[in-house]
Amino acid sequence: MKQTFTDLLRERAEERRALLGCALWMFLETFAGIMRENITNIIMQNKNIIYLALGTASILLLPLLAMLFTDQMVWDLIDFIVAGALIFGTGLAYELVAKKGGTMAYRVAVGIALAAAFLLVWMNLAVGIIGSEDNPVNLMYFGVLAIGILGATMARFRPQGMARTLITTALAQALVPVIALIINKPQVTSVEASMGVLGVLGLNAFFVMMFIGSALLFRRSRIRL
The missing domain is CATH 1.20.120 (Four Helix Bundle (Hemerythrin (Met), subunit A))
Known part of the structure; x- marks a missing residue:
C-alpha cells in the first residue's frame, strides 16, 4: 500500500496535477469505505433489532389505517407511543433473554x-x-x-x-x-x-x-x- 501510494503521488507530480486534490479524494474515499464497513457490521450484529423495529412500525400501521378509513378506532399520539413501546419492548426482551x-x-x-x-x-x-x-x-x-x-x-x-x-x-x-x-x-x-x-x-x-x-x-x- 505504501508503494502504491508513493507511485500515485509521483504520477500526479509528473503530470503537474495538484496533490491536495489527490489527498482529499483519497481521504474521502477511505472515510466512505470505513463508514460503509462499520454500518454493515452494525446492521449484521443488530439485524434482529432492526427487523423488530420494522415489524413494530408495520403493526402500528394497522390502527393508523383503521383510523383513516373507518371510525371504529380512535388513537391519539400517546396510544401509539405506548403500543409501540410495549410491542418493541416485548420483542427486545425476548431477543435479549431467549439467547x-x-x-x-x-x-x-x-x-x-x-x-x-x-x-x-x-x-x-x-x-x-x-x-x-x-x-x-x-x-x-x-x-x-x-x-x-x-x-x-x-x-x-x-x-x-x-x-x-x-x-x-x-x-x-x-x-x-x-x-x-x-x-x-x-x-x-x-x-x-x-x-x-x-x-x-x-x-x-x-x-x-x-x-x-x-x-x-x-x-x-x-x-x-
Whole structure:
C-alpha cells in the first residue's frame, strides 16, 4: 500500500496535477469505505433489532389505517407511543433473554412468559380486567409483573430460578381477583362495569396457566442448559 501510494503521488507530480486534490479524494474515499464497513457490521450484529423495529412500525400501521378509513378506532399520539413501546419492548426482551438459553424449551418458556405479560398489560390498559381500565384495582396486575421482573433479575434468568419465579407470579396472579373481591366487591360483580365474577376468574385462570406452563418449560430446560 505504501508503494502504491508513493507511485500515485509521483504520477500526479509528473503530470503537474495538484496533490491536495489527490489527498482529499483519497481521504474521502477511505472515510466512505470505513463508514460503509462499520454500518454493515452494525446492521449484521443488530439485524434482529432492526427487523423488530420494522415489524413494530408495520403493526402500528394497522390502527393508523383503521383510523383513516373507518371510525371504529380512535388513537391519539400517546396510544401509539405506548403500543409501540410495549410491542418493541416485548420483542427486545425476548431477543435479549431467549439467547441466554441453549434449548428450545427455554426459548419457548421465555416466549410464553412474555406473551402473558404483554397480553396482561395490553388488556389492562385497553379495557381493564376487573371493571374498566380506570378501576384502581387493576393496578395490582402491575404488581404481578413487578414480581416476575424482580424474580427474573434475581435469578439471573437461570432456568431453575425462572421456574420458581413463574410459579410465584402465577400465585400472585391467582390472588388478584380474590383480593379484589374482598376490597372492592361491588365493582367486580357489577355486570355493567365488568365481565362478571366468572369472567374475571376465567381470564385470570388463563394467565395463571400461561405462567405455570412457562415455569414447567423452564424446569425442563434446566437439565439441558
